[in-house]
Amino acid sequence: MKYGFSQRVRYLKSSAVRDILKVVNKGDVISFAGGLPDEKLFPVEAVQDAFSKAIGSGNKALQYGETEGVFDLREQLAERMAVKGIRRKPDNILVTSGSQQAIDLFARVMFNPGDIVLTENPTYLAALQVFESYEVKVVGVDSDDDGMIEEDLEDKIARLKPKCIYVVPTFSNPGGKVWSLDRRKKLLDLARKYHVVIFEDDPYGDIQFDQSSTPPPIASMDDNKFVLYTSTFSKTVVPAMRIGWIVGPHQIIRLMAQAKQASDLHTNSISQHALVHLLNDFDLDGHIQTIRNTYLERMHIMKGLLDGVKNEELTYITPKGGMFFWVNMPKQINTTDLLEVAVEEGVAFVPGTPFYVSDPQQNTMRLNFTNASPDLIRDGMERLVKVINQHEYETVMV
Amino acid sequence: MKYGFSQRVRYLKSSAVRDILKVVNKGDVISFAGGLPDEKLFPVEAVQDAFSKAIGSGNKALQYGETEGVFDLREQLAERMAVKGIRRKPDNILVTSGSQQAIDLFARVMFNPGDIVLTENPTYLAALQVFESYEVKVVGVDSDDDGMIEEDLEDKIARLKPKCIYVVPTFSNPGGKVWSLDRRKKLLDLARKYHVVIFEDDPYGDIQFDQSSTPPPIASMDDNKFVLYTSTFSKTVVPAMRIGWIVGPHQIIRLMAQAKQASDLHTNSISQHALVHLLNDFDLDGHIQTIRNTYLERMHIMKGLLDGVKNEELTYITPKGGMFFWVNMPKQINTTDLLEVAVEEGVAFVPGTPFYVSDPQQNTMRLNFTNASPDLIRDGMERLVKVINQHEYETVMV
Structure with a gap:
């Protein structure tokens, strides 16, 4: 049967992030895609x-x-x-x-x-x-x-x-x-x-x-x-x-x-x-301090590894809080294409374009630093840096 | 400041039942108004x-x-x-x-x-x-x-x-x-x-x-x-x-x-x-059977007392389940007016009119039989029957 829906369903979109999460949650992919807190810290x-x-x-x-x-x-x-x-x-x-x-x-x-x-x-x-x-x-x-x-x-x-x-x-x-x-x-x-x-x-x-x-x-x-x-x-x-x-x-x-x-x-x-x-x-404020300290450490680890990308065009703001790095990649990189390669290499992020109201910058990505342990951040970032460096090289070669 | 709201707020109404509940929950009023299960039965x-x-x-x-x-x-x-x-x-x-x-x-x-x-x-x-x-x-x-x-x-x-x-x-x-x-x-x-x-x-x-x-x-x-x-x-x-x-x-x-x-x-x-x-x-189906038995007993108590109203114009369907009696009162009774007197006498119900899409019947009321204990049902119904009998008398006198 054909159903008659409301006009507004045309504007209902499934979240790109949640769609990515469904793919990413399978197998051996280290994900920096979600906006998830670390469940190991749950009180x-x-x-x-x-x-x-x-x-x-x-x-x-x-x-x-x-x-x-x-x-x-x-x-x-x-x-x-x-x-x-x-x-x-x-x-x-x-x-x-x-x-x-x-x-x-x-x-x-x-x-x-x-x-x-x-x-x-x-x-x-x-x-x-x-x-x-x-x-x-x-x-x-x-x-x-x-x-x-x-x-x-x-x-x-x-x-x-x-x-x-x-x-x-x-x-x-x-x-x-x-x-x-x-x-x-x-x-x-x-x-x-x-x-x-x-x-x-x-x-x-x-x-x-x-x-x-x-x-x-x-x-x-x-x-x-x-x-x-x-x-x-x-x-x-x-x-x-x-x-x-x-x-x-x-x-x-x-x-x-x-x-x-x-x-x-x-x-x-x-x-x-x-x-x-x-x-x-419960001392929630004490607990929040633990969360802050844990996430700060992880942010620093991710930052250190991001700095391992040898390209002056890659820029980001060092987070003063929250859960994310927002990264501007070199102009020629389309992060939606990059994600496909990255997932094959076992690491995921969210491409920046769905966050834009207009004029999406295709060279942006969001990286979450709160959900993965320090070890996983290290492994995942190594994979990601490798993908970025290779991808860039290939893009330049073409 | 004057705020600009959406058109649809014109159609937002607070539920008449919830508004009544706010009044009724104060003091010594026995309420048959809500659609509440009996919390004493909660597992x-x-x-x-x-x-x-x-x-x-x-x-x-x-x-x-x-x-x-x-x-x-x-x-x-x-x-x-x-x-x-x-x-x-x-x-x-x-x-x-x-x-x-x-x-x-x-x-x-x-x-x-x-x-x-x-x-x-x-x-x-x-x-x-x-x-x-x-x-x-x-x-x-x-x-x-x-x-x-x-x-x-x-x-x-x-x-x-x-x-x-x-x-x-x-x-x-x-x-x-x-x-x-x-x-x-x-x-x-x-x-x-x-x-x-x-x-x-x-x-x-x-x-x-x-x-x-x-x-x-x-x-x-x-x-x-x-x-x-x-x-x-x-x-x-x-x-x-x-x-x-x-x-x-x-x-x-x-x-x-x-x-x-x-x-x-x-x-x-x-x-x-x-x-x-x-x-x-948990044996939920066994628990549901307990709920059924309890509510059936209360329904019968309420029914017996409703039958105490000596007026052939008062009619209702005997519930085969659920939580409510729907009562048609004598034609000349406006249950919204009746509610005011009833609350003074310490008993509450929901007047029927808000449930109507069109042509509201002002002589209808909904009575919940699940939330009050048998003793409270008896006390409350005695109050209600008294109010109905008096109100009817007064209405006829006017």
């Missing part, structure tokens, strides 16, 4: 203990819950955000099924087909997927290592009247960059001037290698008028819990809660109650 | 054990998972559905965050604004909410105690060319009715004749009081072409896990999985793995 004992307490805490905790989220958890989230300078009431927080759902619910209540969203170019792939599924037009803003460039940003705001500016200003995915304090302020100033909402996506904010060099979140400079801020426990506790949250102006959060009610009633409340216990009983 | 020990095994089963179980759902769980779901005559492969199953999400994702991939969906009138409130949020036009089909009436159904299919027929044929919410085998077959015949998709929502199928009088699901008569079938563990295990599933034609399920990926990446996989262990280690 399994604390999670076990927290779930046991949540389930044992009374049958009410296993009943249907409030769409907005478990109140005790929202209180703890408010406290944790206050430490980052984001002072908000629990009433302005919505607990979501991962921060992916925060992006989706936001899009659902904000966008009509044809609306404009400004982003960096490249930017987080799965946000692009969501925006496109709502038939939104995404426009890239010129940026450098410090963030969006003010002139192009103001020009595009004034000309295109976007409904939202979507940013990942702290250890961006895929770029790995950190916006400067100045650029954060300028973005907020422009949002105020032109009455545009900023969506600040901050899944990696806690994974910082040098606290002193990380400016505060944009939301901390806003009096809850222009900035929606979302984060997650997927990188710091475990992804399987699917617990994220979003905070922002009450009017928007209230509508998002109504959209969530239609969408899935409420987020898994066993996980929410477990998180309340975990935050009470 | 807490089995859930505790299952989560403990899931979390202890290896760190991979706590990592990001597949959007389609944990494969072992989909296999078990296929086996459980086969017992009901629904023979499907795990590939055709999508695990969802409760069956509410199955309705939402289905709507997302199927409907354009202005599309038509046929339903019973009244029908499940939260499905109406979802359909309306996608700007779908919902049209009610005439029905009697056995299900939709063929003539009106065929007339509306032929004339309105609906994209989908949404039904809750087994212990419907709110009506509590069971469609006859004949009506099920006729619906499927018409779906085949006119190439319309049937969405069979079956959250209550397991809560049956008399197995011999429950016809098989419509999906069991279909060769996976016309029927999407969704169900949940919220009524048989615990709601807080938020685990539902949907099975249907691969082409539709695949697109729904892509929509789910954009929506929340995947369903909480700790809960999914826990459910795998629970289904392996």
